[in-house]
Amino acid sequence: MSDKQTGRTMPKAQNIADEVRRRIVELKWRQGERIPDEADLAVEFDAARATVNKALQVLADEGLLDRKRRAGTRVAINPVRKATFSIPIVREQVEEAGMAYSHRVVAQRFSPIPAQIAARLGLPEGERLVHLRAVHYADGRPYQLEDRWLNPRAAPGLQQAGFRDLNANEWLVRNAPYLRAEFSFSAENADRRDARLLQTRQGQALLILHRTTWNDLGPITTVRVAFQPGHCFGAHEGRDQGSNT
Amino acid sequence: MSDKQTGRTMPKAQNIADEVRRRIVELKWRQGERIPDEADLAVEFDAARATVNKALQVLADEGLLDRKRRAGTRVAINPVRKATFSIPIVREQVEEAGMAYSHRVVAQRFSPIPAQIAARLGLPEGERLVHLRAVHYADGRPYQLEDRWLNPRAAPGLQQAGFRDLNANEWLVRNAPYLRAEFSFSAENADRRDARLLQTRQGQALLILHRTTWNDLGPITTVRVAFQPGHCFGAHEGRDQGSNT
DNA sequence: CTGATATATATGTCTATACTTATTTTAAGG
DNA sequence: CCTTAAAATAAGTATAGACATATATATCAG
Missing domain, CATH: 1.10.10.10 (Winged helix-like DNA-binding domain superfamily/Winged helix DNA-binding domain)
Incomplete structure (x- = not known):
C-alpha cells in the first residue's frame, strides 16, 4: 500500500x-x-x-x-482545476530542439504609449517607454515575433542594455524578476507586417500570446508574441513528475 | 513588518x-x-x-x-515560472457574463478512431469510441465549437447519458474526475465547416484548444475546442488572491 | 418564530524535536 | 594523482502538542 x-x-x-x-x-x-x-x-x-x-x-x-x-x-462540486505551463527562454527552447538560435531587432525607440498599452500597464497614456520589436529565428527561419514595451522605471539598468546583442527576453529573465504576471492567448490573422517578418502569407492564423509583468515598482514590460504558423503551446495538469518537492 | x-x-x-x-x-x-x-x-x-x-x-x-x-x-538561475489557468464549465462562463446559454449536438456516433486521435489517446487505431460534435451558444450566437471523442471504458455510465439534453462538458466534469490532463493551444484558419458552425468566414483565425484527460482506467476524452473569433484565454501567475489555502 | 449569544468542532497554523536522505567535503588508502 | 570511504551538512519528512479562528449548531430571550 x-x-x-x-x-x-x-x-x-x-x-x-x-x-x-x-x-x-x-x-x-x-x-x-x-x-x-x-x-x-x-x-x-x-x-x-x-x-x-x-x-x-x-x-x-x-x-x-x-x-x-x-x-x-x-x-469539490465542480473541480475548477488549474493547469500549469511554463514560459521558456526562447533561445533555450530553440537550442534544445537542436537548432541554431539568432535574433534581430527590427525597431527600438523611446516613444509615447498608445491607449491600449497604457490600459494594460495601468500607466497614463502618452507616457514614454522603450518600444522594441524583434524577431527570433531558429536555423535562420522566423520562430517568433515580439512587440514589446519596457518600463525603465521598474527595471533599473535597462537603459544601459542595448538589445542588439543580448535579447530583451533574456535580459529581463536575468535582471528583472517579477512578482506578478498576466497572460492571454488568442488567435489573429497575420497582417502585412506579421506576414513579412514571419515569412508567411497575409491572413495566416497566428497564435498570439500577450504577457505583462509587474514588480513592486510597477509594470515592467508587456509583450505581444506572435508564433510561427503551426506552433502550439502546451500545458498540463496532474502529478508533476520531475523537478522540485 | x-x-x-x-x-x-x-x-x-x-x-x-x-x-x-x-x-x-x-x-x-x-x-x-x-x-x-x-x-x-x-x-x-x-x-x-x-x-x-x-x-x-x-x-x-x-x-x-x-x-x-x-x-x-x-x-533560481532562470526562473522557469509556472502560470496557471483554470478550465471553466462553458455554461457557467456564459451565464456569468450575463448571457443565455444553449448548446446543440451536431453529430453523435460510435465510430473507429482515426490515427491522429489514437496517437493522442494511446489507444490502437480503429478502436470504436463515441464521437461527438457540438456547438455552445451565448445569447444564440456561436460561442465555441467542440469535437470530442469519449472512451466509455474509462467513464462508466457514459453510454446512458444522451448528450442532447445535458452537455458532455458538464457530464464529464461531474461524473468523470480525472487524474491527469494535457492541453495545447494553437491557431488555425477556419475551414468551411468551422466557419459555418461558428457563423464566421472561412480563413478566420481561430484559437484552438486541445485537451485530453486520463484516469486510472485510461484516457477518458480528448477534445478540440474552437473558440469564437476574438475570444482569448487568460492565465496568470503570482500571489493567488482568492480561494483556498 | 426571530434574533442574539454561547458552545462545539474541524481546519489553520506554529513549535520543538527527531530522524532520514542526498550531496558535498574531507580524509584515507592505493 | 586517483579512487574510495567516512564525516558533515542542509534540506525532507514526520510527530505530538498547543493554540487560533471560522462557522455550524444549539441555547436562550424576547
Whole structure:
C-alpha cells in the first residue's frame, strides 16, 4: 500500500494524497460529499494530523477538495482545476530542439504609449517607454515575433542594455524578476507586417500570446508574441513528475 | 513588518515567503546566489525551522528558488515560472457574463478512431469510441465549437447519458474526475465547416484548444475546442488572491 | 418564530524535536 | 594523482502538542 510506482518509498503525505485522489476518481467519495475529518484519517492512515493536513491541502490547492473550518472537507462540486505551463527562454527552447538560435531587432525607440498599452500597464497614456520589436529565428527561419514595451522605471539598468546583442527576453529573465504576471492567448490573422517578418502569407492564423509583468515598482514590460504558423503551446495538469518537492 | 496589505494578520510562513520574494525582486539576493539556510532564517524571523521550510517550499514550487539537500537554497538561475489557468464549465462562463446559454449536438456516433486521435489517446487505431460534435451558444450566437471523442471504458455510465439534453462538458466534469490532463493551444484558419458552425468566414483565425484527460482506467476524452473569433484565454501567475489555502 | 449569544468542532497554523536522505567535503588508502 | 570511504551538512519528512479562528449548531430571550 506504499510504493507501487517506483521502487522508492514515497513520503507518507503523498501516499495519503494519492489514496484520497484514488477514492475520488473511483467515485468512492463523490462530488459534494463530506470526507472523514483529519483526525479520523490520521487514525486510518496511522499518521499525525499534520501529515494528513498537508496531504489534504495539496488536494485543495489542486481544486479537488473544498475545505472549510468547522464544516469539514468535501469533494469539490465542480473541480475548477488549474493547469500549469511554463514560459521558456526562447533561445533555450530553440537550442534544445537542436537548432541554431539568432535574433534581430527590427525597431527600438523611446516613444509615447498608445491607449491600449497604457490600459494594460495601468500607466497614463502618452507616457514614454522603450518600444522594441524583434524577431527570433531558429536555423535562420522566423520562430517568433515580439512587440514589446519596457518600463525603465521598474527595471533599473535597462537603459544601459542595448538589445542588439543580448535579447530583451533574456535580459529581463536575468535582471528583472517579477512578482506578478498576466497572460492571454488568442488567435489573429497575420497582417502585412506579421506576414513579412514571419515569412508567411497575409491572413495566416497566428497564435498570439500577450504577457505583462509587474514588480513592486510597477509594470515592467508587456509583450505581444506572435508564433510561427503551426506552433502550439502546451500545458498540463496532474502529478508533476520531475523537478522540485 | 507583519501585516501591511490588509488589516488581517497574515500567517507567519506567508510573511516569510513575501519577504524572501521581496529580497529577490529587489536584487538583494541575486540569481544563482545562495541564501541563508533554514536554521539561520528561522533565527532571523524568530520562527521554527518547519515554518521557514514551508515558506521556502512555496517559493521553490513557484520556481523562484532551487533547493538541494546539503547544497542549500539558491535563487533560481532562470526562473522557469509556472502560470496557471483554470478550465471553466462553458455554461457557467456564459451565464456569468450575463448571457443565455444553449448548446446543440451536431453529430453523435460510435465510430473507429482515426490515427491522429489514437496517437493522442494511446489507444490502437480503429478502436470504436463515441464521437461527438457540438456547438455552445451565448445569447444564440456561436460561442465555441467542440469535437470530442469519449472512451466509455474509462467513464462508466457514459453510454446512458444522451448528450442532447445535458452537455458532455458538464457530464464529464461531474461524473468523470480525472487524474491527469494535457492541453495545447494553437491557431488555425477556419475551414468551411468551422466557419459555418461558428457563423464566421472561412480563413478566420481561430484559437484552438486541445485537451485530453486520463484516469486510472485510461484516457477518458480528448477534445478540440474552437473558440469564437476574438475570444482569448487568460492565465496568470503570482500571489493567488482568492480561494483556498 | 426571530434574533442574539454561547458552545462545539474541524481546519489553520506554529513549535520543538527527531530522524532520514542526498550531496558535498574531507580524509584515507592505493 | 586517483579512487574510495567516512564525516558533515542542509534540506525532507514526520510527530505530538498547543493554540487560533471560522462557522455550524444549539441555547436562550424576547
